[in-house]
Amino acid sequence: MTRLTRALAPFVLIAVLLAGWEIACRALSVPLYFLPPPLAIAQALAADWKPLLLSAWNTLSMALIALVVASVLAQALALAVGLSPIMERAVRPLAVVLQVTPVVAIAPLVVIWAGLDHAGRAIVALAVVVAFFPIFSGAVTGLKAADPDLELLFDLYGASRLQRLTRLRLPSAVPYLLEGHKVAAGLALIGAVVAEFVAGSGEAQGLAWRILESSHRMQTAEMFAAVLVLGAMGAALHAILEAAERAGLAWWRGR
Amino acid sequence: MIAALSEVEVDYPRRRALGPFSLEIGAGEIVALVGPSGCGKSTAMRLLAGLEAPSRGRVARTPGRGETAVVFQAPTLAPWLSARANAALPLALAGVGRTEAAARADAALARVGLKGAEAARPAQLSGGMAMRVSLARALVTDPKLLLLDEPFAALDEITRRALADDVLALWAQARPAIVFVTHNVEEAVYMASRVVVMTKGPGRTAGEVATEAALPRAAGFRTTPAFRAQVEAVSALLSQGMAPV
Known part of the structure; x- marks a missing residue:
């Protein structure tokens, strides 16, 4: 009974608030235009x-492309920085x-720069800018986070620089x-939406475009619907990434 | 002689960490370093391992590459590697082939009583077992000099005594020179043929206490009057070394 109550509590509150x-x-x-029920x-x-789901996919796909690009760039640069302290001093600021x-x-x-006709490129580029830093920063920190005593062991056994890096x-x-x-990933999604507001959507109409479009027409209910889809998508992405991180960590430490 | 420090001093920015301090380690000898926190015991260990150079004084070492092994206070295992791969690490770094390295690692794990745990990851091992993997990694190269830096400090008393006996048994097989740092006077007297007591930092030698009883120790050694007398002697040197100069 208590477990059921506990599980239901947030839904009850939401239902009460909605009512x-x-x-x-x-x-x-x-x-209706001010606050739709x-x-x-x-x-x-x-x-x-x-159309909402299509727009959600448009926004999400641009965020995911940006995440992949940011991941490759940030890790490559972090590796270069990790191998040379002088590079780090140069790149950090x-x-x-x-x-x-x-x-x-x-x-x-x-x-x-992307070309006024290529809003999609601009959105991806801007989302890359936002998503770049956490990966870069994590990679640079991570490359220096090895146990100092393990580093000493690598010294003791005369490990090469390559062995130290890969092992x-x-x-x-x-x-x-x-x-x-x-x-x-979360930032890439936010970045894609913000960029869409500024850059426009071009051919692929994303969720931000839906929100703007409804706003221009004073269709506030439709605006809310788009925001709701955006929120749900963000929450789902967050949940998936949490699970992926947990699974990745479990694999890393074998449990 | 396996390793010797003669009149070494180590200066860190703003303070001296060690010395002047001298210590000679003979082949097959077990020496305990005892001293107050911050007296430079770990610095002395790094000098003996050749991981650090002294600011002044001389360090002489005969072991070649891979013939010195260190065990730290924490197991210091790579969490992403199995017990076998952790134990095989020194061999992998020396370019020994996979199959041979795995076989030798398994043998080392068996020597420390971890047969059957080869595939386990560090996160799946207890503190005592992880320490044994660390010991297996140190033994896998058959070192001539084994340096133990407070190896049992994080373990409970029962595990610690069991490991002390295991280390002595392992020593009896190949007779490497062992230098170990400890805060535990009884452990030092129990395990070492010679206990070197250091003063508070920067550490110098406060005195030495030698133990005549044969290694590995006979059962009940801890209850003999000789053992008690030596513990008292080391404790006296320690409190003398703590006194302000």
Whole structure:
């Protein structure tokens, strides 16, 4: 009984809040464009689920492409940096500047470089910028995170630089890489949505485009529906990545 | 002679870590280094291992590459490797072939009583078992000099005594020179033929206590008057070395 109650508790609260929202909207005759009641949002979801899912896929696929590109670039650069301290000194400040510059601020530039007709390229590029740093930072930290006593053992047995890299530093970096990719994937999605707001969607109409489009038409229920899909997609992505990180760590330490 | 430190001093930025300190380790000898925290015991170990050079003084070592092994306070195993691959690490780094390295690692694991645990990962082992894997990794190259840096400090008393006897039994097979650092006076007297007591840092020699009883120790050695007398002698040197100069 208590377990059931516990499991149901969040759903009950949500149901109560939704009911209150619905009743308040009706009782106070809130205009639809201002705050649509939950039922109107549900109707919008039901009516538009196909284009919404397509848009969600468009946004997600761009975020995933960006994640792959960022992963390759960040790990390659981290490896170069990890092998040479002078490279690290050189690259660090630039990487930090890249990280702290808001993606919105550089979006117009990227849109020009990508070509005004290629909004998709601009979105991917901007999402790459956002997703790059956590992977790079994780990889650089991870490559230096080997147990110092294990490093001493590698000294003791006269390990070569290559042996030290492949047998100690790279394997030691795995947990940091997993964490970096988890954070980066979430950021890539956010980056893709933000970039879409700034760069437009081009041919592939993503979720941000849906939100903007509904906003221009004052179709607030449709806006809510798109935001809801975006939230659900983010939560699902997060859950998948958490599970992937756990599985990766379990594989790494054999349990 | 396997290794000797003559009048070595080690300076770190802002402070001296060790010395002047001298210590000679003969072949097949078991020497315990005892001293207060921060007296430079671990620094002395790194000098003996050839992992660090002294600021002043001389270090002489006869073991070649791979003939010195170190066991740390923590097992220091690679979590992503099996017990077998961990034990085989020194061989892999020396370019020994996979099959031969695995066979020798299995033999080393069997020597420390871990037959059957070859495929286990460190996370699946108890603290005592992980320490045994660490010991197997040290023994796999048949070292001439085995350095143990507070190897049992993190273990409970029963595991610690069992491991001490196991180390002595292993020593009896190949007779490597063993130098071990410990905070535990009874352990030092029990295991070593010579206990070197260091002063507080920067460590110098406060004195030495030699034990005549044969190694490995006979059962009940811990209850003999000779054992008690030596523990008292080492403790006296320790408190003398702690006193302000």
